[in-house]
Every structure is written in structure tokens, then in C-alpha cells.
Amino acid sequence: MDKQNKKAEWIWYPDDFEFMLANKVMTRRYQREVFIPPYWRLEQPNCNLKFYRDFELTKENVFTVKADGRFNIIINKKGEAGDNFIPVAAKPFAVAKGQWSMCISVYNDTGLPCLFVDSEEVKSGPGFTVSDGNYGQPACGCDGFFDADISPNQYTLPVEEIGYVSKERLSDTKRLYDFGRETFAFLKILGVKNSREITIFYGESRTEALDFENCELFEKVQITPDNAVTGYARGFRFAVIDFGGLLFDDICGLFEFAPIESKAFFQSGDSKLNDIYRTAEYTFLLNSREFYIDGIKRDRWLWSGDATQSYLMSFYTSYDIRIMRRTITALGGKQPVKTFLNGLVDYTLFWILSMWDYYMYTGDSEFVRSKFPLMQAMTEFYKTRINENGLLQGIEKDYTFIDHAVKGSADEISALQILYAKALLVMGDFCELFGIENDYHARSQAVMKKTRALYWDADKGCFYHSRVKGQLDGRITKHANIFAVLYGLVTSAEKEKILRGVLLNDEVEKITSPYIKFYEYAALCETGCHEIVMNEIKAYWGGMLNEGATAFWEEYNPLEKGAEKYAMYGRPYGKSLCHAWGASPLYLIGRYMLGLYPATAGYGSFVLQPALQVLGGTKSRMPTLNGFVELEFKGGVLKVYASKDGGELRLQSGWCANPPAEGRLIDGCCRYEIQAGKRYEFLLRDEL
């Protein structure tokens, strides 16, 4: 008999809650009246389960058992066989003192089969195991649902009333409401006196809401005095409502949100940068929901490439490991691995990479270990896409994304090789952690060797974009070069070459999506170009603010003016104006400008290496795992405080005017130990 749970909670077959919930969330996408389900395989929960628990009672206990699904309960004396059914399953029943073996069968084919058991000494939770009828009896899944009366199948996010900021009369029956900024809400009609069908046209922009024929979202809703709320919460800022003959008093929104708090605070001397940070935070909050989704208006889906960045943003804001685990699990799916996540060749690689980030920031090797067989199966699946030249290449039915600028089911793309090499490296690192013999590191090196031989131009300092029919196509894109630098797959000398040859080379095709800018700017910071990145952040995200953005966009091209800036995917309002990957300044500022990151897994030790030369003064607080770091830089004085041990402040050699005794000079950096609970002050040189 293993660990006892302190509080009873709902349990299920591992991962099945996440699959069920992701299915619900991802099938709320509508494009005008058209229902659009995800393009890829969705997993169904196991329908027929048996939950097991052996226990000892020191006295008679009264048990309450609830299940979502039909169920039965067998309680036998421990070690005795038989089917001693508890006759009245739905009512509380008593079990005498002694040692017992319990088996509860639950069947549900229209939702998640799940279970709640409560008694004084036995409570459902991680100590229960479960079988789906195959061999193996894993620990059951749970996610903190402690209310016996609310099954996980009924789980929804909370809502909060919000008001619009302005109203405009368009016609006798039509009104335009502006909620002041992007939001994710149901609409509620207040004081309804009669019953009518109303029509709602939503817009992330005013232009979109007023374009009734083309706005991405519209719906007809039957409103009655008893039922005056829309059926789905939608992503929008503006709404035009045609009330027809409805008699009512007013409307409001019901803002639907994940109850997470930002654990971060950032303030700099530049108010534009502060605005960018706050808008990024809000963008990220809107996209942090049951899962980390891509954007609130259109897909509302879990995309692995997008989520990989969201996790990193989360580590510098909400640090919400629960949403993260849910997202990783739902995206990962079930074995056998028969396809790529989201149907994109590169997106399974990002999923594997995200596990290393997850591990470094959370130290949660147990979770990674539970996913490791799946990770191994995913890695093996890539073997089916190694072509006759030994390169990773999608087959005809595959789709390789990388970026909107690269997408297609294409040729031998260099970026794919680099991502693959990094994924193999991560797999090898995990094997070492778990003590599993493996050849992943050797395979990674072989991939890089081949990639260098086939794509690297030492004179130009670049990996070429791709090979077509065995020949380099001559095109140079940044993607492979960015990943190679960021993931440390090239030597210092090669890194320098790439910096000049590609990253800072104006003649190379520019990255236009915030998605790849995330990696581009991270790579530039890795090569010390903080100032360039800071200027870019101010220009690019600042540019969106200048366009009136209240959340950051899926894509932004400063040259597009007027309504053309809302178009994408061949539709006039196809572009998402509140997209998770638009919020990347959160990561870039936290990780590179404030310079905080774990040096060992789970923030056992960590580094704080602020880019004081570009911050121009700051007062900030960033989360760590179960803690935080505060940093204030003003008037030539840097103050640092950490709530946990293991910190190391790194300042560029020569910055500090009063180097404390404990500072050590390594690689041109002064390093100072930061202990928990102590306040440190550093006097810095004037020019900073």
C-alpha cells in the first residue's frame, strides 16, 4: 500500500482527461457558420476501465463513490478472490476494519469515464491504479478536481461580467459595441422582454465587424428571457448586433478566462517597451486557457510549434505547469505513432524539444519519464522519413511547415535536419538522465555531419535553404542558421560566420512572422546582439501598437496599410490579431534582457545576467520554480533579491564599480553568488 491521498479527487485513465478536453476545446472553431474540426487525428478516451486500490482500514469507514459512467464496486478481503459486489453502488456504504482489495469498473462511451472515492482513510487520487483492459496497470490520472459534485466532464473555465466601452447606432435594429480591447467572451443580453433571433457579427477590428459579408465570425442566436447568452465564447473586440425586434435593456460580455496570475512584473525606463510588455502579457493571458492555444479568434487549437513557445513565455509570467502538462499530453496523443503532431513534419520535433525546456524549468523528470516511451516512438517514426540520401524529408502526403515562408511538402530542407539533430540530442540527454543505453547522441552527430557536408557554405557562412533533386537550390533563408546557433549545434567560429553571413546580413530574406522572430531574436541574443534585438522589439511590436493593436498579431508587415493588414490565408480577416506567438517579448525580455534562466534542472541553480546596457533602468520581478527574483536598476545602482538559493549574478567585466569580494571573473564576466533572502546592491559605472 503506497501513498495515501489527503483529499479525494476525480481520477481517470492517464491522459484521457486531456484528450477529452482538447477534443471539446478544439471543436469550437467555426468560420462564419462552417464548423471546422482539426485536420489531424483526435484521441478518444478509453471507455471501459477498472480502478484498483488495496487499503487497510483501522476502523469501519463509510465510503462515498461517484463515477461519471455506469459502474460497479467489488471489495474483497485482501488476497481472497471473488466478486463481492457492493449492492447499492450509488449510496454510501460501510467497510469494516481490515485489509481490503477494491476494484471499481467504470464504463462511459459518451464522455470521460472517471471516479471519485471518499472515506475517512481511503481517498481517490494518485495512489489508485487503473486498467484499460490491456496489460499494465498505471497510476491513474488526475488534475486537481476535488468537488465530488462536479465531474471532470463538466469542467469549464470561469466567467466574469465585462462592459463595452462604447456603443454606436448603425440602423434601427443594429448596434456596434466596442469592448475597448481584444477579449474572449460570451455575449449576454440584459433585461430581455420577448423572444427573437438576433444576429451577431464579430470583429477583432472595427472594419471586420462592419463587414457583414466577410467577417470571420458571425452567429444567429435565439434569445429568450430565460436564455440570453451566446453558445460559445468568442475572440473579438467589436460586435455588431442586429437585434431585430428584440426588446431588451442592454448587453454585456461574459469574459471567459483561466484563473492564472502573472507572477512577473516588468518596468523599464522606456514607456513604449512597458506598453509592449503589458500588451504581450494580455495577449498571452487570452491564449492561456484550458490549454495553450494558438489564437483566440480563428483556430483556437493546440499547435505544437506554437505551444513550445508558450511554455517558455509561461516560465516568465504565469509559470502554470498544469496548463503546460495538459497541453503537452493532449498534443502528444497515444501510441502507436502513425503521423506527425498537427500533421506537420516539424511539429513533432518541437514537441520533443519542448520536453527539455519543461524539464529544465520544472525539474519534473517523473512527467518526462512517463512520456518517454512516446518520445522514443516519435523519434523512431522519423526513421520512416529518412530518404535515400540519409536526409529527413517529408513524403508526398507530408506537410513541412517551419514557417509560412517555407511551408510545403517539399524538398530536402536544411532547417529540418537541424531540428532533427537537436531532437536527437535531447533524446540522448534524457537517456543519460534515465540511465538508458542509446545511440541518440551519435545519431545527432551523424545528422550534423551530413548537414554540414551538404548545406554548409564556409565562405558565405550559411546553411543553404534546401536541396532539390540532389542539388542545392542556392536559396538562403535564416531558419536553419537560426536553429543551429540557438541550439549550439555549430562551433563558435561557425556561429560568428552565421552572424555576419546570415543573421545580420540584410540581403537574406527577412523573417516576417513573430513565430520565427522568437527564435531569430533568441539566437541574436545568444551571439550578444541584445541591442539589435531591443531595437527590433521596440520597432516591430511597437509598430503593432502604433497600428492600434490591443493584443499582438499572428503576422505583421509594417508596409501593409489599411484593411490589407487584416488579410491572411486568402481571406480579408483571416489573420489572427491575438496570437500566442505574438507575445514573445515576454520570453525575450525575461530570458535575455533580464537574463534569468535555470542553470540546472528545476532552478536548482540559476543565472541572472541582465543586459543592463540596453535596459535603460528597470524595476522587475520574474518567477523561478517556486520562487522569484527581483531586480532594480536605477541611478547607477543595481539591486538584486532572490527568494531561493542557487543564484548567480553575471555582470560584464568592468561594469561594476564596487566589485564585492565574492565575485569571480570567468570568461569576461564577473559572477556573484546570490543567496536566498539577502538584498544585494552593486554600484555600476556611469555609462550604463
Next chain:
Amino acid sequence: MDKQNKKAEWIWYPDDFEFMLANKVMTRRYQREVFIPPYWRLEQPNCNLKFYRDFELTKENVFTVKADGRFNIIINKKGEAGDNFIPVAAKPFAVAKGQWSMCISVYNDTGLPCLFVDSEEVKSGPGFTVSDGNYGQPACGCDGFFDADISPNQYTLPVEEIGYVSKERLSDTKRLYDFGRETFAFLKILGVKNSREITIFYGESRTEALDFENCELFEKVQITPDNAVTGYARGFRFAVIDFGGLLFDDICGLFEFAPIESKAFFQSGDSKLNDIYRTAEYTFLLNSREFYIDGIKRDRWLWSGDATQSYLMSFYTSYDIRIMRRTITALGGKQPVKTFLNGLVDYTLFWILSMWDYYMYTGDSEFVRSKFPLMQAMTEFYKTRINENGLLQGIEKDYTFIDHAVKGSADEISALQILYAKALLVMGDFCELFGIENDYHARSQAVMKKTRALYWDADKGCFYHSRVKGQLDGRITKHANIFAVLYGLVTSAEKEKILRGVLLNDEVEKITSPYIKFYEYAALCETGCHEIVMNEIKAYWGGMLNEGATAFWEEYNPLEKGAEKYAMYGRPYGKSLCHAWGASPLYLIGRYMLGLYPATAGYGSFVLQPALQVLGGTKSRMPTLNGFVELEFKGGVLKVYASKDGGELRLQSGWCANPPAEGRLIDGCCRYEIQAGKRYEFLLRDEL
């Protein structure tokens, strides 16, 4: 563009309808008030599908599309990309003359996602393909559901009113109803005037129905004037109803049945045998439902070992290939193979063996081919259970059934080796049919070689029962010996030895269940012991009739008297009194007494070898694939008629008094060609 369907029918992802329906059917088991779901893994349908169809229209067509689930429709000009959604999905819409590519997405997470498309030139059916989001786009599944208004999710068997034959007053509120024979029915209260909860105690025997504390089935039902039918159809003959204060006129049953017709007719000179045959037919009819189930009162489940026999019985009665395919599919489950069918080590082997029977009697190699990857995976899975001695043996968590007399998670059982050898043989035969290189035949021979070396006693003429810790346990059971003879895995000399050493040896443990008697008697007939078998049939099944049986039982021991004969599994009425495997005389009579069987797959050629020496006169008709054979034997004259070509009548040499010219003498048998549509008469010697 491939085959066009003549009539639109509902379509789905292959196998998913069968999984959905089997889940529904198998979760109707209740033991008193306790819900008992199957012990094994149940499959869920894929929830997120895309159906595809390319087509050409010679003129404008109006399309009607229905789906069970949320859906959208994209119709593009053939060869053009894009998402041309049909805006109003639920209403009929027109498509112009031309070549088109259609993709319909259907999502359903609470039932089977399925689709119905109808227009003048395009109708949903086998020509459509479907994707579950993995690679591959198989032909969709369908099962003859042509009514657009009834989705396959609503499929139920028809019902028919039946009356009870007698009524008995037990108390003021309680009445006992006898329906005269076993039935499978809802109960309906007629002329209800008020609303009350009634309690129903069911019994296959009068004793059971009157034992309120122990009868296997009872239920409380809330009866109102508008809702006066029980929720599930149950297997029973007697019902005690406690009406409480309910005011009503009368009751009746609603007999629920599969609308299949028996294609067979059997009449012999022995009225007991005729009764046995008719009771067997009725028993089999009751258990032939949405699927071939095991028994109607208790499990109501699909069991592979049981179903394997049901298919063979069906070939001599209803020949219902639709129920057969459904049952095979639902039992087979999805890949990957992670467990044994029904959780029993031997039951996957029977599933593989049943595919050969299915193929021989139906000639449907296409269906077998579609299951062949699954069969291969099943066969591979057995490799995980080859122990260090090279023998097939369950691991600790496995359960090997074979028979109630053998069951357990046991030792190295000889019967398992024989079944495995036969399964490998079947796999090899299919590989030859499909032109797949393989080593199955060699593996089969190796298994038999080892089995002979370790279990065979040439002196005694037996395979011993099992080995425990590397040593023979000295026990002799019939099972391995029966299977070895029946499947032709021993030489003629060995067969003779087994006959004397085991099959006809009174000192060997007797087979007591009709389940293994099926194989025992088949093996005896294979060794020419028709007379013994005929006597056994009359004694054993006749014995049940003498006990008052109106359907045949799960198990019968003539020594048990009174209520003890109803007990099984430690419960006083645990035994099923209407069990599919109880109906095996259907097969034994058709296959061995009338002697009809396909000589080549699909009855391309077939044999009729009646055991005239034991029949004592008969007038019978037996089905073949798409045809029938008639046989009349009376007053020394044998009349034979077949509706299809390819027949060969075999009569023992010396039986025929007027051998026609075309008879050939081979192996002591006179063989006569039977051509379609001709009536043959043979004058036989007096002593027959």
C-alpha cells in the same frame, strides 16, 4: 473514379460501427442490480473523420447530405486546391456538371461519426474513402443502412408482441407469468391507469423466478401510462412481477430478434432427434442478434471461442454473413495487439482459426485480406508468450481457458500448443493464398515436433495434459487429443491410437461442457464414429429436453438433480439455460450426419457425404453459399438435389444397389457428381 453505388447508404470509418454497436450490446449485462461491463478492452470509434470522393457529374445534381455529428463539406473542382465550403451544410444544394473532389469532415465524440450522401449520380457507399487523420485512406465501412433518417447510431433490432402462456397469482400484488419457452424480450404493461414502481424477478426456470433473493435478473421499473415498457430486453422464460398498487389490464412481451431466416430444414425418423434439432435452432436464433452472443440471460457478450462455433452453426442454418462479419470485426479489435481477445490466451487462436472457416464457407478473401495485418499482429503477439522451453504458455497475468475443466493461468498446456500449431498453419495457408512469403508453415511444424517430443506417449496413444516445472504432470485430458485429430495435425496411425487411447477410453476425464463436446464429437466423426456421436447427441441433448429445457444449456451434467442443475460460478442460477454453444447439434448434424461441406472456398465445389447408417431416414435441406442442397432418404431410396454445380455425393462403397455410371470409387467411397438443378435418385441396400 471507381465503382458507383446504386443506392446511398450510411458510411463510417471501417470497423467503427461494429465497435460502437458491440460496446452498446455488451454493456447491457446486469447481475441483479449490478452493472457488469466486459473484462477486456473495448474499442472506441475514431471521432474525427474526413470522407473523400472524386466524381463526375454529367449534369447539375442536387445533393442531400446527412451526418451523425457536426460536419462540413468542401467541394473543389477536381485538381484544384482550396477550401470551398458549402455554406448551408444541412440543406440540399446543387453542384454543376463537371469533375469534382469532395471532402466531408464529420466529428462526433458521443457516438459513431457517420455520413449519408445522396444525389442522382453520387451516392455514399463503398466507393467513398475515409481518413482518421493518420496516413492511409481506406474504403469506408458500411453495413446496409439505406434510410437517410435513421443513423446507424439509432440501429436497434425489431420487436414483436408475444403473449405469456400461463399466469399464476402469488399474492395480492405478485403474479408469475410463464412465456412457455425461453425468450428475449422487453415486458410491456398494458392498459396502465396510474404510475407506480414495479419490481420484476426473471427466471430461466420457474425456480429461479420464484427465488427473489437469488434470481440473476431483477429490476425496478417506474411505470406510467405513457411509459410502460422495461428498459432492456432480457433473456428469461418466467417473470414474477410485483405490481404494487399499479392499475393495469394485462402484460405482454416484446420479443426482440434479429430478422434472419433459417435456410435449413431437418427431419429424421427419430422424433427426439427432430426435437433436439428444433430446440437447437431456437437456441441459436435467440443468440443470433446484433452479433453472435454467448447466452441471453447472463453475459450477452461476444466471446471468440463461442463465436467460432456459432459461425459454423450458422453455415448450416441462417448463413448470416452480415452478423458473422460484424462479430469477427468487433472481436478482433484495433491494432496494436496488446492483449488476447476476451483476455483469454486461447481465444485469439480461435479467432484466427475462424477466419479459415469463414473463408472456406464464404469464399470472401477480400474480407480476410482486410483483416490480415491484424491477424499477423496477433500471431506476432504470441511470440511474447513463448517460454524458455519454446512452448506457448501464459504469463502470470494471463488466463488460459480451453474449457471450464482446464481453465487457469497455468502451466505448459498441451492443448495450447496444438491450437497454436493449427493457427500457424492457417496463417501459412492464407499467405499462400495472398502470395505473401512467410515461415508460418515451418513454425507450425516446429511447434508440432516439439509437442510430440514433450507430450506424446506412443504407448498410451495420448498427448498428456500439461507440464509443470518442466515435468509431465501425468494427467490425461481429451482436449489436446481432440484438437490434434480434428485439425489433422497427427498421422492416420496416431489418430487411430488417440481414438482408442483417449477418445473412446472411458478412463479419461470426460468432457462435460457442450462447448468442447462440439470439438469432441466432430473429432469422433472425423474418425468415423458417427454412431457413437449420434447416440451421444440423443442422450446428452435429449437429456436436457427430458429436464424440460426449451433451449440448450451452457453446461449439463445428467447426475445433477433439482435446483442444483441451475448453479454455476458459485451462484444458484449462474448457469445460462440458453447458450449458443448448446446448439452444436446444428453443426454436427449438418456437417457430419448430412455430411455437407465446401471442398473448395466459397462452395466452388462441395461434398455431400451423409451418414445414412445412423440417420434412419431423413428429409432435409441445408444451405450452401447462395444455394442449397436437398436430401431425402426413405424406404431405401436416397434423393438428392442441389441448386448449384460442383457437388459430389459420397456413399460408402457397397451401399448403393444401382450404382450409376458416373460414380467413381476412391478410398472406399463411391463418388457421384451432383449437377445443379437435376434430381438424383439412388437405390440403397436394404440394411441401411
